[in-house]
Amino acid sequence: MGRATLARSAAALAAAALVALCGAARAATFDYLYIEANEGSSSGGHAAIRFAERTFHFQNRDGLLVLDRESTRDFLHDYALVNNRTIRASRIEVSAEDWLRIRTQFDRRHYLQRRQLDVLESLREDRALLERWRRAADGSDPGEASPDLPGLGYFAGFRVGSGTSSSSPRLRALRERIEERSGTTFLSERRSRARARLSAIASADPAAWKIRTPRHRYDDPPFEESWARSYRDVATSLAAIDVLQAAVPLAASAIVAPAGAEYWLEPRETQRLQRAVRELEEQLVRLARSQRVDWGRPFLAGLARLLAFDESLARRRWVFLDVLPEDTRRLDYRVIAPRLDLVAEMLRAGSDQVEAARLAWVADNRADERAWGRLEEAANRVHELSQAVRERRELRLARGTRVPSRRGRLTGSLPRATDAREIEASLQRVAAREHQVRASLEELYRYHLITRNCVSELFHTLNEGLGQSVARSQAALGGHIDGASSLAFVPFVAAATVDARYRVVEKRVLPSYREIRLAQMRDRESAWWVAIRESNTLTARSYRRGHQDSFFLFFTDDAFALRPLFGVLNLTVALGESLWGLVRLPVDGGDTLVSGLEGALVSLPELAFGNIRKGSNDWVAARRGSLDD
Amino acid sequence: MKRHFVFVVVPIVLVVVLTMLIGSGCSFSNSSETLSDSISSPFELSSDSSDSDAGASAYRQDVSDYTVAFALEGGNLDAFRSDVRLLAERNGISNWEEDAFTCASIGLGLRLAQLDSAAARSFGQELLGANEPGLRFLRSGYATTP
Numbered sequence: 204m205g206r207a208t209l210a211r212s213a214a215a216l217a218a219a220a221l222v223a224l225c226g227a228a229r230a231a232t233f234d235y236l237y238i239e240a241n242e243g244s245s246s247g248g249h250a251a252i253r254f255a256e257r258t259f260h261f262q263n264r265d266g267l268l269v270l271d272r273e274s275t276r277d278f279l280h281d282y283a284l285v286n287n288r289t290i291r292a293s294r295i296e297v298s299a300e301d302w303l304r305i306r307t308q309f310d311r312r313h314y315l316q317r318r319q320l321d322v323l324e325s326l327r328e329d330r331a332l333l334e335r336w337r338r339a340a341d342g343s344d345p346g347e348a349s350p351d352l353p354g355l356g357y358f359a360g361f362r363v364g365s366g367t368s369s370s371s372p373r374l375r376a377l378r379e380r381i382e383e384r385s386g387t388t389f390l391s392e393r394r395s396r397a398r399a400r401l402s403a404i405a406s407a408d409p410a411a412w413k414i415r416t417p418r419h420r421y422d423d424p425p426f427e428e429s430w431a432r433s434y435r436d437v438a439t440s441l442a443a444i445d446v447l448q449a450a451v452p453l454a455a456s457a458i459v460a461p462a463g464a465e466y467w468l469e470p471r472e473t474q475r476l477q478r479a480v481r482e483l484e485e486q487l488v489r490l491a492r493s494q495r496v497d498w499g500r501p502f503l504a505g506l507a508r509l510l511a512f513d514e515s516l517a518r519r520r521w522v523f524l525d526v527l528p529e530d531t532r533r534l535d536y537r538v539i540a541p542r543l544d545l546v547a548e549m550l551r552a553g554s555d556q557v558e559a560a561r562l563a564w565v566a567d568n569r570a571d572e573r574a575w576g577r578l579e580e581a582a583n584r585v586h587e588l589s590q591a592v593r594e595r596r597e598l599r600l601a602r603g604t605r606v607p608s609r610r611g612r613l614t615g616s617l618p619r620a621t622d623a624r625e626i627e628a629s630l631q632r633v634a635a636r637e638h639q640v641r642a643s644l645e646e647l648y649r650y651h652l653i654t655r656n657c658v659s660e661l662f663h664t665l666n667e668g669l670g671q672s673v674a675r676s677q678a679a680l681g682g683h684i685d686g687a688s689s690l691a692f693v694p695f696v697a698a699a700t701v702d703a704r705y706r707v708v709e710k711r712v713l714p715s716y717r718e719i720r721l722a723q724m725r726d727r728e729s730a731w732w733v734a735i736r737e738s739n740t741l742t743a744r745s746y747r748r749g750h751q752d753s754f755f756l757f758f759t760d761d762a763f764a765l766r767p768l769f770g771v772l773n774l775t776v777a778l779g780e781s782l783w784g785l786v787r788l789p790v791d792g793g794d795t796l797v798s799g800l801e802g803a804l805v806s807l808p809e810l811a812f813g814n815i816r817k818g819s820n821d822w823v824a825a826r827r828g829s830l831d832d
Numbered sequence: 833m834k835r836h837f838v839f840v841v842v843p844i845v846l847v848v849v850l851t852m853l854i855g856s857g858c859s860f861s862n863s864s865e866t867l868s869d870s871i872s873s874p875f876e877l878s879s880d881s882s883d884s885d886a887g888a889s890a891y892r893q894d895v896s897d898y899t900v901a902f903a904l905e906g907g908n909l910d911a912f913r914s915d916v917r918l919l920a921e922r923n924g925i926s927n928w929e930e931d932a933f934t935c936a937s938i939g940l941g942l943r944l945a946q947l948d949s950a951a952a953r954s955f956g957q958e959l960l961g962a963n964e965p966g967l968r969f970l971r972s973g974y975a976t977t978p
Contacts (some may be wrong), residue, residue, distance in 0.1 A: 250918035256886035274886045285868050314897050321918070426907025432914060487928045493929060494961045496910045501927035534867060540869070553871045572931060588870050600869045606926040662864055750867065821867040 205412065231302035236260075237291045237698035238282050239715075240244040242805045242816045243751055248694030251278065252309065252659045252665065253292070254302070259309045259664075261657035267648040268660055269320070270313045284823040293701050294709040301669065309667030311421065316648070318424050319417045323644060325429035326637040329409050338479030340623045347778040348619055349612040350431070352439045354503025356609030357457040357524065358446050370450035373513050374506065375535045378447050378486055381491045391489075394444045399569030401437045402618040404430065410632035416643045428827075433496065442613050446506060447491075453510045457609065459586045465554075466521040475565045480512050482570045503615045504607040505657075508575075523582045526605040528690040533597035537696050538750045543822055545747060546592055552824050554586035556757040580605050658697045661688030681716065716823055717758075718743035738762065740818070753802030754780050770809025773816075777802030863881025877912045892937040909958065929960060932969040939973025947975070 220348075236258070238249040251260035258278040261268050282288050297305070332350055339348035382389060389635050409430040415422065466477070487505045490498055539546060549832040560578035567574040583605070591598035620626050650656060662684045669675040676683035682704030684691055690695040701707065714722070724733045724745070737743045739757050748754070756776050757769035777799050784796025805816045875928070895916060902912045905915070920928035928934040942952040952974050960966040 255877075257890060258944065272890065274890070276886070285866075310893065310897070314894070318915075423901060423905065424913040425905065426902050426909075426915070428908045428911045428914065486927060488964055489965075490929070492928060492962065495913050495917075495929070497914055500917070504926040534870070538867070545867075549867075551873050556871070567911070570930075572927065573924045576926075580924070586870050598867075598868070598870055602869045604922060604924040606921045606924060608921075608926075772943070822871070823868075 212254040230296050231299045231307065232294045232296050233302060234292045234294050235698070235705070237293075237694060237699045237701075238290045239291070239817070240694075240815045241286060241288050241819060242753065242801070243286075243480045243819065245657075246805070246815055249282070250694050250697060251286075251662055251677075252661055254306045254309070255277075259313065259367060259661075261660045263650045266650055267320075267644060268650045268655055269648070270309070270316055270659065270660070270664070272309075272313050279713060279822070280825070283713050285820050286817045287715045287817045289715045289718060289817075290713040291698060292713060293698065293699070293705070293707045293720045294711070295680060295705045296704070296708045297679050300755050305665055305668035308664055311747070312664055312667075315421055315423060319644060322414055322417075322424050322429075324415070325432060325639070326633065326640055328431040329429065330630065330637055331635045332434060333409060333626055333633060336619050336621075337623065337626050337630065339619070340626055349576055349614070349617055350435050350438065351610035351612060352435065352442050352503075353610055354439065354499050354507065355442045355446070355611030355613065357453055357503070357507035357607065358451045358611065369452055371452040371513075371563075372450075372511060373454075373510060374447060374450035377487060377506075377509070377819055378450060378482070381447075381488055384488055385492060390444055390448055393491075394441065394448075395430055397437050397441045397444065398618070401434065401441065404434045404437060404619060405618040408632075409629045410636055414636060417647060417743050418643065420647055422718075428496070436497040436499065438499075438613065438617055439497070439503065442611075443499035443502040443506070445613075446503065451513070453507060456516060457507060458511055459583055460518070460520065460785070461582060461586045461589075465558075468515065468519050468521065468776075471563070472521075473519070476512055476516055477815070479570075479575070480509065483509050483512070486570075500608070508605055518748075521582065523579050523586075524607045526580055526583050526607050526611065527587055527599045527601050528605075529599075529609065529796050531599050531601045534591075534597055535597060536591065536595050539591060539598060542747070542750070542821060543592065546588065548804065548824065549588055549822050552586060553581060553588065556581040557585055575605065576604070579607075630768045650723060653692050654687040656692055659693055662686035662691065662697075674733075681784055682705075715817060716820055717745045717817065721761075746818050747820065750822050752819055753777060753798045753816075755802055757805065757816075758807050758818065760817050763812065766809050766812050766814065773809060774803055774806040777806050858968065879897070887923070891919065892933065892940065894918040894919050895934055895937035896941035896944055899938045901948055902947045903942055903945035903955065915960070929963050929966045932965075935960070935966045935969035936973030940976055940978065941973075942970075943976065944976050944978055 223489040234253040236251040236253055238245070238251065240246055240248040249260065251258050253259075253275055256275050258273050258275045258280070260271055260273075262271050263269075270354070283290050299795075318437055335347045335350065343807055377391070411426045412430055413425055415425055440647065483505055487502065487509070490502050490505065512522045513524055530732070545555075557578065560574075560581050564574045564578045587599055590596070646653075663686060665680075666676060666685070669679050671683055673683045684697070684704055686692055686697065687831070691700045691701070702710065721733060721737055724737070737745050738760070740746055740748065740755060743758070754776060755773045757765075759766045759769045759773070762769055768821065779799070780802060781799030782797045784791075784793065787795045808815055838927060846912065898912070898915055916928055916934065918924070920931065920934055925931045939952070939956070942955060947955065953971075956967050956970045956974075960970065
């Protein structure tokens with residue numbers, strides 16, 4: 204066990220001891236969450252462990268079982284509301300020390316797995332850069348030699364050493380300020396050092412940086428600078444200096460300028476923007492002197508934001524950098540077109556988010572980048588959705604928080620390997636390392652239906668937190684469950700086993716979106732009328748067909764007695780859709796056929812009183828309060 | 833023949849289907865974006881402070897965990913900076929050296945790693961150079977009781 208592991212364990216146990224002293228083994232609780240089945244991914248059900256505001260669950264990603272950690276509210280929103288699945292929570296009582304031990308184990312596993320997977324990603328990047336150089340060397344694509352540099356894409360069309368007829372006064376002033384602070388030769392000297400460093404990296408062995416093939420889930424990779432990332436970081440700093448020295452203006456496509464009267468700047472917003480310009484300039488002056496190798500990346504993002512601020516002030520209207528990636532997944536307009544009423548709701552909610560973010564940013568006195576980032580991102584998403592509708596085009600989708608990182612390539616020559624045989628030899632060494640690490644990670648994390656799945660691994664990690672001791676599990680939890688050696692790998696069986704063996708002090712049902720809607724309707728209307736109207740997809744008001752759902756007629760999750768009859772009708776409709784899909788095959792590429800076949804598949808269990816499908820939602824507005832209030 | 837089909841073949845088919853469906857568990861639409869992803873998570877801008885607290889707590893833990901590991905195991909400083917940058921970007925921060933919360937979390941990590949104040953100061957200077965605001969935030973994080 205490494206020193207870092209010992210330090211973290213010591214810290215956790217110290218905290219546990221303190222808790223014990225204060226509360227003499229005061230009880231704590233965590234929840235085992237069983238998420239019901241539904242069509243699509245996790246169609247057999249899913250499981251998670253919730254520690255207050257943090258929820259852990261395993262996902263099968265590229266064949267590897269990856270531990271994800273999410274905010275509990277986001278998790279419940281995704282599964283219970285958007286994906287329309289009932290969640291059954293079993294609250295398990297443990298001592299405060301055991302709670303901390305178990306939570307720390309999940310945190311550890313999450314942290315270390317992420318670092319191990321990052322090593323694999325770094326090796327992939329090494330291979331990708333060498334493949335670019337190979338294509339450049341054999342003449343098949345000479346322009347490919349430069350890697351994509353994050354942030355440079357906001358200054359599109361910029362060529363090293365080309366000069367430009369128009370330059371940005373703001374960036375000229377910033378350059379002068381930096382030179383005033385650090386000397387007139389500072390930037391050119393920094394550029395020379397970056398160029399020299401880039402040459403050194405380009406001629407170094409790409410397979411020389413140290414990796415440690417993980418043999419155990421809790422192996423901590425060393426902190427090593429990977430080859431391609433070093434190259435890209437130094438190249439980005441070179442680009443940043445060049446952009447500043449040439450004072451390159453923003454590309455026209457770099458910004459989004461939302462329409463609408465609400466986007467005029469208010470006086471206090473103008474003042475706040477002017478303050479933001481001063482704050483950002485000061486930060487960029489400091490950043491230009493940073494010792495970080497990757498300083499170029501935030502520097503380019505900062506330059507681009509600075510010019511976007513300028514643009515807002517000049518127009519007296521809000522203008523934002525485009526922060527959605529260009530190479531992200533896109534949703535066809537044909538999927539959006541039948542859902543314009545839903546899109547209108549989404550735009551209203553998004554506009555509320557923009558409004559809230561504007562107020563928060565104006566009120567922020569701490570120059571918190573995240574406050575600006577929330578406004579920037581919310582405005583981007585609303586603009587993207589409204590433009591997709593207005594122009595009837597594809598919609599860019601991107602999960603997660605964004606920072607400005609539009610990629611561009613330096614078109615001037617960068618130091619690189621050019622000898623084809625040398626590149627090929629490096630490629631083979633790099634590919635071997637990638638294969639070695641990948642094989643090791645598969646050994647540790649490969650998904651297996653019975654012995655290593657999202658349920659079994661929850662119990663495995665939980666048991667690890669209690670030292671893999673059956674006696675300790677029994678003392679701490681009231682029982683022991685080995686997810687791999689019984690039917691407890693099946694989600695609904697696992698849930699029943701938890702209830703039977705662990706010290707469950709409370710059981711709660713967190714209703715799905717449809718169940719919430721039905722309950723609201725029954726409060727206002729007669730129960731039998733709601734039951735009839737909401738029984739089928741043709742008349743139900745609680746359901747708008749999600750674009751990933753197959754077509755079906757009857758809901759069967761709350762109609763046990765009629766399930767086989769409804770199942771026959773659903774199966775008939777699905778087979779009909781499949782036949783129609785055969786007709787439409789030349790037109791839609793098989794989408795309707797696949798949807799029909801999937802619908803038929805999930806209808807089959809209904810014939811034997813089983814139920815998987817619940818329908819899902821494309822989008823659900825945020826609920827006030829917690830789902831389990 | 834008909835009875836054979838209903839009582840033998842159909843249950844087998846159903847069991848096979850159920851097994852297939854059970855086996856397709858674990859993955860979820862996190863791996864494939866949907867229309868829902870076109871608008872920000874409804875909780876990222878929630879006025880409920882518990883949402884932002886939860887996210888901040890997780891981020892602080894991540895940064896301090898990385899710091900503990902690096903402070904005790906050593907390694908390449910640029911690699912550590914790069915790892916902090918990746919964490920920061922996932923939390924909407926492009927320039928972590930200027931972010932009070934990130935630098936304070938690094939300071940907390942140094943405290944958890946049980947570095948004495950002189951070693952922590954030296955680490956901070958090597959990490960942040962002459963970035964005075966960053967160093968100030970790091971010192972305040974170090975002074976926090978874990």
